[in-house]
Amino acid sequence: MKKLINDPEQVVQEMLSGFVAAHPQYVRQVQNTSVIVRVDAPVQGKVGLVSGGGSGHEPSHGGFVGKGMLDGAVAGEVFTSPTPDQVFEAIKAVDSGKGVLLIIKNYTGDVMNFEMAAELAESEGIKVAKVIVNDDVAVEDSTYTTGRRGIAGTVLVHKIAGAMAEKGASLEEVEQVANKVIQNVRSMGMALTPCTVPSAGKPGFSIGENEMEIGMGIHGEPGIERTEILTANEVAEILLSKVLEDLKLEESSKVAVMVNGLGSTPLMELYIMNNKVSQMLKGQNIEIYQTFVGEFMTSIEMAGCSISVLKLDDELIELLDAEANTPAFRK
């Protein structure tokens, strides 16, 4: 395991300290927690937004704390959802009395821990709503199972719900627009290499020298298919087709596109992917309103990427365009 760390057990706390030291103009850490909040939290007259999950997805989620996006982010151990008490600390730190929206990715652990925190908060009289992001079309959506996973599309939920909250909207309105994003965003990822959880000390799975995994989850959960190495164009085609199939866009729909790197895929390759993605969308007469290329929701040092498409309407466009000022996302 080749990592720039000190002690596998301390990576989350040291990361949070280094993060707050780097961005004191944006964020502070709630004492004795693994909670990052806006430096001016709780913001009066504003619904608070709390997201979070296991660490290892940086800049998610702390990187999106700031004006126009999140009020608080809770960091669990690497790839392990945070505990209810930590989420509860975040809720308390960001609630200005207008209520708090929890943005949860659809993993059993995340859902249960955030739900328990919501119960704790409600029992103390804090209004809490929650939305569950499940954008990953690599997994079948079914009511009999856990359903689809939440991946990079979550960042667009942060952005748009954050803009809505910043406008002074009510908890119900913020929840509603967050759900609208969730209904209109789809993603799918793939991986070329595995990643290593520091305290595990070895890769979470293995992929042959000439293989890639299509549909890979952001914790290294296996995907749909193990294939030989394909070209960037072929990969883009597989991922985007599956996303579009599920999204069912009409011609001349407007969309936002996110090409997200999983940790060790160079920007160069993400732009090569975007080259094909943008060509395909143009070919289908879909208008690309905005494109995001970079690392937003990573899997430690996994090589690979995901593609997300969000169908826009006028309301979503206005909120997407609104100011955001966070360590990892500025508009």
Add this chain to the structure above:
Amino acid sequence: MKKLINDPEQVVQEMLSGFVAAHPQYVRQVQNTSVIVRVDAPVQGKVGLVSGGGSGHEPSHGGFVGKGMLDGAVAGEVFTSPTPDQVFEAIKAVDSGKGVLLIIKNYTGDVMNFEMAAELAESEGIKVAKVIVNDDVAVEDSTYTTGRRGIAGTVLVHKIAGAMAEKGASLEEVEQVANKVIQNVRSMGMALTPCTVPSAGKPGFSIGENEMEIGMGIHGEPGIERTEILTANEVAEILLSKVLEDLKLEESSKVAVMVNGLGSTPLMELYIMNNKVSQMLKGQNIEIYQTFVGEFMTSIEMAGCSISVLKLDDELIELLDAEANTPAFRK
């Protein structure tokens, strides 16, 4: 070689197309060149700033084209400095009559190709000045040799000279402040793994499973020392000490800090590095005015990082704080 590419010979052109497709609000590509310019270039009444170098350092340099930073960026083949005709195209595309500053990293190839372009431009009556960035303290500075390399500190030259140009300063003034940054910025890097130039198809060098290279250059040029794997704290201490030794700061100096990832080092680890860096600076009574953590000057998918420190004065602070709006850097 596991890469999301189509054809090793086409990576630069496909990357540029994907880049322009992603950021049409910021940049355009000069037709039939590998030159990226501001969408509104040439900006009237403003000195033009051109930087560039081999590709593989993304987001450098195209990512920094936009308001408050560069007017143009020239992309060479991977790790190979661009040719004079391409640099000349960039100069022509950004010159508004007020002259053009070339920001060159101190590599023989870059210096010669940019110099030849400057000669071409001057012969056509365009005023050109050039500055040479040589912030890498891993290499000894000597007039008998090539001297120090230019690495991540270059991004701070872009930022500050860009802000100066945006204010309407003359070519001489922009050149002067760029040189001031160069005189006050020092960097040093290290690597855990090598990287693979796509058309070479194999790693540029090898590092044992239990080794790291201190002082690594951004093209995989060897550094000062091959050591066993050290902790993040030890690495931060080695890099920062060497940087500070060379920079000779007085107590209560103000500095900007950049912790730069080389391509596959997760943000988590960069923040763990920054944790130690900020502790050390605070311990020495040095005021951290601003910290940048992320990927600014990469080496394809190399694992590792560099640390840069820029000594600030009031002028540099004002320029550092000025607005910048580019695909990879916003303020």
Add this chain to the structure above:
Amino acid sequence: MEVGIVEVKLWLQKLNRKLQQEKEHLTDLDQAIGDGDHGLNMARGFKEVSIKIENTDYETIGALLKDTGMTLLTKVGGASGPLYGTAFLKAATSIGDKSSVTLTDLSEALEAALEGIKARGKANLLDKTMIDVWEPVILYMKENRESIDWDEVIRLSNEKMEATKELEARKGRAAYLGKRSIGHIDPGAASSNYFFVELADVLKGVIKE
């Protein structure tokens, strides 16, 4: 026979030791069909439990189990944290301020724990989760109350854990794998097996006395 605070503590300490020993095994199971942290999660949580209960004198079993539950809830995270945490909290409430319990009390407490797990996780038998060990073992205990054969508990628990191998996961992270989850033991079923085996082991001793 009655089970006292000493025995419950002994059980929890033995369970902790087992989980520390089997950390890598559980993580390997989770790497196959999950995200490879179940061993780390359980080991982290029970290490904290062990420290906590070692340094505290308890007057009631309820208080001991409540501390255990709260520690797991706040230190584990993931799916297993809320599930095991809830289980211990429900058991604590069921037992209340008794300082020793009958096997009937214990069996009822475990039933309450299972109800808690099911309410929290909304999974059912044969979804390939820890429930596939819990439910049959608790059914056996319920039906045999004062005449529980602890060796049978161990056998049953092991068998049910092994049986998760053939199931297709419908809940938890392994569900993303669909049919590809078949052929692997569920990691939560494996940790639950240690839970019951260590319990049986301690209670076998008590009964003999």
Add this chain to the structure above:
Amino acid sequence: MEVGIVEVKLWLQKLNRKLQQEKEHLTDLDQAIGDGDHGLNMARGFKEVSIKIENTDYETIGALLKDTGMTLLTKVGGASGPLYGTAFLKAATSIGDKSSVTLTDLSEALEAALEGIKARGKANLLDKTMIDVWEPVILYMKENRESIDWDEVIRLSNEKMEATKELEARKGRAAYLGKRSIGHIDPGAASSNYFFVELADVLKGVIKE
């Protein structure tokens, strides 16, 4: 004897073939003490030269060498692009609109090329660069003008290339290595060796005729 456009073209085509063949070898040399692209750079540049000159009829050697220089300048990049580019451009100017040249003309053109390399790169003999091949070879040619022994050129060029192995680099990317550059042949010296060996090979044939 005179050297015409056909021979110069033949030389450039042979040099191109050699560089394509040795692409990996040059890249390996550059990986040891540079950034591992010298073979790629030279192969890319001379492939373009080969295509360009194959499809163009030249009336003068000056025009042929100018096209070669411009192609290298605009297709190679790195350190070697401006250096080889400048070399061919200077040689082109030196020869001007002659359609065939004497060995004296040729030797003077190569001297001009070397001057161009030195002016552009500001390196000197023993800095461990291509100059360590160019300078001694051109000195030999200058001193022997009409009686050049082409086998001696080949021998000398090879010897001087090999000799760069023992030098510590002071210019170019290898200079960053300091003493660690010792023990490796300079990649630019190696490509320059092909330059002279292929030239000698062609001219040996011409002379025999």
